[in-house]
Amino acid sequence: MTDAEHLRRFEDHSFPHEQWNHRAHLKVAYLYLNRFSHAEALERLSSGIKAYNATHGIQDTPTGGYHETMTQAWLHLVHTTLRQFGPAASADAFFDAQTQLRDKRTLLLFYSRDRIMSPEAKTTFLPPDLAPLPQPVGAA
Template sequence: MNDAEHLRRFEDQSLLREQWNHRAHLKVAYLYLLRLPFPEALERLRSGIQAYNAAHSIVNTPTGGYHETLTQVWLRLVDAALRQFGPAESADAFFDAQTQLCDKRTPLLFYSRERLMSEEAKRGFVGPDLTALPGG
């Protein structure tokens, strides 16, 4: 599906749950960053994920559901790559070129697993304990 359709289906919660994977999250982050300043992109991403989760009965548990720190980390990483390398002809082309963003372990370059997976990090943003985030 093209970028506009992906974003529309995310925003109206018609994107199938089995399609709501790591790359789908990143694509929404990328598309918001192309259209909005960072603070607005963060707010739209945050509220959109929470609305999507509610519409699909994705509950918050210690290991699942919405995670504020991860949301902010991934948005910052996508933003840094976008500023460094520029946009591509599509979100998929961007992530095909920026494969480091497709590795779900990338945040562990900045955070210890214990800190990143803490309840505090899930509820609100906590800064990294290993090295600074880009733009942070």
């Protein structure tokens, strides 16, 4: 699937639910960050995930559905990586080269399991409690 097709299918909610995995989420983040400011990418990503979930009947439960802290932290990591290494020919090429983004457990380098899995983290962005998230190149 091309980058344009990936993004279109996310935005029109026709992306197959069985393929809506960690990499698919991060590809959308990458594609938005290549087109928009960080703030606009975050708005589009969070509202898009919520709309996609609603269309596909994905319930917000204590352990499932949209997760604010994970969404923001992963967007931040993709943004930092993009600023450090630059874009690639495609989202797939970017993620093939940036293997550190593949493992969903990466956030546990920054967050304790209790904090990232807390009800508060699900609904509100919480900063990390183990180590700060890396800052993009040139960021203060």
